[in-house]
Amino acid sequence: MNAAPASAATAAVRKIRVVLADDHPVVRDGLAAILNRQPDMEVVAEAADGEEATELYERHQPDVMVLDLRMPKRDGVAVVAMVLAAHPHARLLVMTTYDGDEDIFRCLSQGAKGYLLKDSPRTEILSAIRAVSEDRPYASSSVASKALQRMAKPSLTQREIGVLQLLAEGRSNKDIARRLSITEGTAKTHVKAILTKLDAISRTEAVAVAHKRGLVRL
Amino acid sequence: MNAAPASAATAAVRKIRVVLADDHPVVRDGLAAILNRQPDMEVVAEAADGEEATELYERHQPDVMVLDLRMPKRDGVAVVAMVLAAHPHARLLVMTTYDGDEDIFRCLSQGAKGYLLKDSPRTEILSAIRAVSEDRPYASSSVASKALQRMAKPSLTQREIGVLQLLAEGRSNKDIARRLSITEGTAKTHVKAILTKLDAISRTEAVAVAHKRGLVRL
DNA sequence: AGGCTCCTCTCTCAAAAGGGGTAGACCCGA
DNA sequence: TCGGGTCTACCCCTTTTGAGAGAGGAGCCT
Numbered sequence: 001m002n003a004a005p006a007s008a009a010t011a012a013v014r015k016i017r018v019v020l021a022d023d024h025p026v027v028r029d030g031l032a033a034i035l036n037r038q039p040d041m042e043v044v045a046e047a048a049d050g051e052e053a054t055e056l057y058e059r060h061q062p063d064v065m066v067l068d069l070r071m072p073k074r075d076g077v078a079v080v081a082m083v084l085a086a087h088p089h090a091r092l093l094v095m096t097t098y099d100g101d102e103d104i105f106r107c108l109s110q111g112a113k114g115y116l117l118k119d120s121p122r123t124e125i126l127s128a129i130r131a132v133s134e135d136r137p138y139a140s141s142s143v144a145s146k147a148l149q150r151m152a153k154p155s156l157t158q159r160e161i162g163v164l165q166l167l168a169e170g171r172s173n174k175d176i177a178r179r180l181s182i183t184e185g186t187a188k189t190h191v192k193a194i195l196t197k198l199d200a201i202s203r204t205e206a207v208a209v210a211h212k213r214g215l216v217r218l
Numbered sequence: 219m220n221a222a223p224a225s226a227a228t229a230a231v232r233k234i235r236v237v238l239a240d241d242h243p244v245v246r247d248g249l250a251a252i253l254n255r256q257p258d259m260e261v262v263a264e265a266a267d268g269e270e271a272t273e274l275y276e277r278h279q280p281d282v283m284v285l286d287l288r289m290p291k292r293d294g295v296a297v298v299a300m301v302l303a304a305h306p307h308a309r310l311l312v313m314t315t316y317d318g319d320e321d322i323f324r325c326l327s328q329g330a331k332g333y334l335l336k337d338s339p340r341t342e343i344l345s346a347i348r349a350v351s352e353d354r355p356y357a358s359s360s361v362a363s364k365a366l367q368r369m370a371k372p373s374l375t376q377r378e379i380g381v382l383q384l385l386a387e388g389r390s391n392k393d394i395a396r397r398l399s400i401t402e403g404t405a406k407t408h409v410k411a412i413l414t415k416l417d418a419i420s421r422t423e424a425v426a427v428a429h430k431r432g433l434v435r436l
Numbered sequence: 437a438g439g440c441t442c443c444t445c446t447c448t449c450a451a452a453a454g455g456g457g458t459a460g461a462c463c464c465g466a
Numbered sequence: 467t468c469g470g471g472t473c474t475a476c477c478c479c480t481t482t483t484g485a486g487a488g489a490g491g492a493g494c495c496t
Contacts, residue, residue, distance in 0.1 A: 023337055024248075024336055024337045025248075025252075025337075025338070025339055025340050025343075026245055026248035026249055026252065026336060026337075026338075026340075026343070027244055027245060027248055027336075028248070029247070029248035029249075029251045029252055029340075030242075030243075030244035030245055030246070030247035030248025030249070030251065031244055031247075031248070032251070033247045033248065033250070033251040034243075034244070034247055097315065118242055118244060118245075119241055119242045119243075119244075120243070120244075121243055122243050122244075122247075125243075125244070167422065168422075168426060169423070169426050170418060170419070170420055170422040170423020170424070170425065170426040170427070171422075171423075172419070172420060200388060201388070201390070202388055202390060203422055204385065204386075204388040204389075204421055204422045204425060205387070205388020205389075206388070207388065207422055207425060207426070208386060208387050208388040208425070209388070211429065211436055212436060218429055218430060
């Protein structure tokens with residue numbers, strides 16, 4: 001198999017080969033329609049879930065893979081991790097519906113090259129793909145600013161995220177303690193830490209903040 | 219302007235004229251690609267927000283309008299209301315990303331003819347449009363069952379929904395009372411009613427349930 | 437080894453929330 | 467006009483939550 005094309009700046013001859021991964025048929029068709037309209041791009045495969053995405057990357061070794069953050073079987077974060085483990089120079093562009101999804105940072109820090117909101121205009125989608133194909137990072141403007149805000153704020157520990165998840169389900173401290181096999185006092189300690197870090201007055205407000213930041217799943 | 223085509227069963231001659239309304243360019247392109255591939259369908263216009271949707275319905279008087287539930291400027295519920303007010307026989311197919319969005323019931327009860335999840339396969343999208351174009355109702359299977367479940371459950375009053383919204387933002391009873399200009403005791407009464415109706419033990423659980431059912435916005 | 441974070445557990449105390457019941461004022465439809 | 471639902475308000479009582487402060491052990495990095 002041919003390895004890396006990598007010759008940037010010389011377009012028009014060699015097309016950017018793209019694999020799409022999204023569980024919505026409509027979105028796949030939309031992206032395919034937009035990309036195939038371009039003279040310098042070509043959709044070589046489409047995946048409907050995370051497993052398929054990994055497989056199709058292996059099979060087609062595209063210049064760029066565009067993948068949805070939330071997919072069945074294997075989510076975007078996992079796909080990024082797996083593909084980059086096998087292909088450290090893979091160029092991955094992550095897409096999400098939700099502005100402020102916390103997972104996007106996980107993808108980027110793992111090595112995804114770009115980030116895109118699903119409601120982006122066509123031109124932005126195209127320039128993102130071109131940028132990533134040339135190994136240049138791309139992030140929609142709203143993310144760059146969020147990244148900065150995020151740096152300033154304290155991050156939650158793994159344990160705290162676990163507690164937060166239960167919190168968001170509406171569990172009481174006692175219930176959280178039982179499920180995590182810790183004392184209620186310890187659960188309270190974690191909850192207090194969460195409140196402080198999220199700058200919330202009550203557990204319910206903490207849950208609201210967590211939803212806004214995409215820290216927890218429904 | 220010619221009014222109603224309505225002649226079912228005789229396809230292939232007259233195309234189903236469709237207006238799309240969705241704020242995501244990718245989704246519009248995807249739907250357009252799928253529909254225009256069909257011999258019996260034709261996308262005559264695309265709207266990027268609710269206002270435009272209303273305008274384009276007026277201008278084109280399509281056989282079917284496919285519209286997203288969540289759009290800028292005017293959401294799906296409002297568009298359904300406005301269009302049906304002017305055109306009682308309009309055939310509207312509402313689409314949403316979120317399974318279990320409570321607003322879908324508002325649309326259907328207002329007279330939208332069909333409901334569709336955005337992650338539906340192409341075939342389902344097409345049959346939904348064909349059904350609606352013939353004035354037959356269409357709802358994806360998951361909704362039909364939800365509708366039944368919903369009938370059984372008690373619904374919240376307007377006041378309670380207002381309280382629930384504040385609850386979901388993490389406000390305390392005292393805070394809710396202040397914002398709604400009622401006493402804290404009354405706020406508690408409403409909260410208690412909400413807990414009972416949503417079958418939740420704590421306010422936080424109530425918020426979780428509300429999110430799952432799409433009763434509140436982020 | 438020392439410093440660091442994280443997780444665990446303990447304690448006290450005040451505030452908030454939740455469960456129970458009751459009840460008047462209002463509007464609307466039967 | 468009567469009943470039903472809604473919104474408002476109050477009562478008492480128990481449980482939960484949140485703030486504050488401390489402290490020991492495990493693991494990691496330098």
